[in-house]
Amino acid sequence: xxxxxxxxxxxxxxxxxxxxxxxxxxxxxxxxxxxxxxxxxxxxxxxxxxxxxxxxxxxxxxxxxxxxxxxxxxxxxxxxxxxxxxxxxxxxxxxxxxxxxxxxxxxxxxxxx
Amino acid sequence: xxxxxxxxxxxxxxxxxxxxxxxxxxxxxxxxxxxxxxxxxxxxxxxxxxxxxxxxxxxxxxxxxxxxxxxxxxxxxxxxxxxxxxxxxxxxxxxxxxxxxxxxxxxxxxxxxx
Numbered sequence: 770x771x772x773x774x775x776x777x778x779x780x781x782x783x784x785x786x787x788x789x790x791x792x793x794x795x796x797x798x799x800x801x802x803x804x805x806x807x808x809x810x811x812x813x814x815x816x817x818x819x820x821x822x823x824x825x826x827x828x829x830x831x832x833x834x835x836x837x838x839x840x841x842x843x844x845x846x847x848x849x850x851x852x853x854x855x856x857x858x859x860x861x862x863x864x865x866x867x868x869x870x871x872x873x874x875x876x877x878x879x880x881x882x
Numbered sequence: 883x884x885x886x887x888x889x890x891x892x893x894x895x896x897x898x899x900x901x902x903x904x905x906x907x908x909x910x911x912x913x914x915x916x917x918x919x920x921x922x923x924x925x926x927x928x929x930x931x932x933x934x935x936x937x938x939x940x941x942x943x944x945x946x947x948x949x950x951x952x953x954x955x956x957x958x959x960x961x962x963x964x965x966x967x968x969x970x971x972x973x974x975x976x977x978x979x980x981x982x983x984x985x986x987x988x989x990x991x992x993x994x995x996x
Contacts, residue, residue: 773925802983811886811972811986812926825983860925869914869933869982873925 771795773874775861781880782851789847790877794863801844802871803836805829806858815859818844819866851881884909884975888987896995901945901960903990905973908954915956916974916984917947926972932956943967968994 774793782788794801799820804812815834816826820841830836833851838844848855858878864871889904907913914933918926930941937949947958956973970991974984 775925800982804984809989811974811989812984813986814983817983862926864982869976870916870928870931871982873918873927875923875925878923 773861773863773872775859775874775877777877778875779878779880781882784853784881785850787847787849788851788879789845790859790861790879792844792846792861792863792874794843794861795872796842798863798865798872799841800864800866800868800871801838802862802864803844803846804860804862806860806876807856812858812860815846848879851879853881855879856881884913884977884985886973886975886985886987888971888973888990890990891988892991892993894993894995895963897965898962901958901963901967901992903958903971903973903992905947905956905958905987906954907956907973907975909975909977911977913975913977914982915947915949916976917941917945917956917958918972918974918986920970920972920989929958929971963992963994965994965996968992 776791801818803815806812818838833849858876860876862871862873885908916931917929930939932949940946973987
């Protein structure tokens with residue numbers, strides 16, 4: 770069990786650029802979640818996959834955000850035309866369908882300048 | 883709708899003293915409740931969880947929490963604080979069914995004084 774891996778750990782980008790983050794869940798976990806955490810706040814739910822199906826998306830996930838999990842394993846979160854308000858920690862988590870609570874990765878900290 | 887309120891954004895205790903971090907929740911259905919800890923620039927680590935079994939839940943690092951339905955509370959305690967307990971603590975609630983997405987409180991930053 771290598772845990773949930775996220776890449777990169779840190780990303781600095783200029784406003785208007787596109788960025789993509791990757792999450793590799795624990796191998797036997799079929800559920801995968803993305804959360805966003807801004808400074809001084811608790812994480813907020815963005816979206817959730819069961820296997821390759823994206824089953825729920827938050828209103829926070831604007832049209833500039835897209836998430837995929839093409840083969841039910843790793844997932845990517847893309848932000849197009851980044852804005853300063855997108856600066857946050859993006860957290861990925863995974864679990865089995867039967868589990869309560871899940872395992873978080875270390876996150877990707879995005880800074881938009 | 884579910885929500886979580888953590889009373890006190892900052893708590894400071896002396897090393898060896900009791901740690902008490904407060905969490906109240908609102909849920910229209912029986913909840914699952916969680917406490918997570920976050921160290922600087924890290925993800926969240928599960929401390930303990932309540933899933934409708936015993937109301938007193940023991941977790942890692944000597945922490946425990948008690949589910950009190952009448953008070954809609956799930957306060958986190960540790961009898962004796964250690965310097966390594968300094969971190970941000972988050973209480974969270976989720977539904978039993980469905981996606982089990984977590985709704986987090988605002989967090990409480992715990993400082994330990996030597």
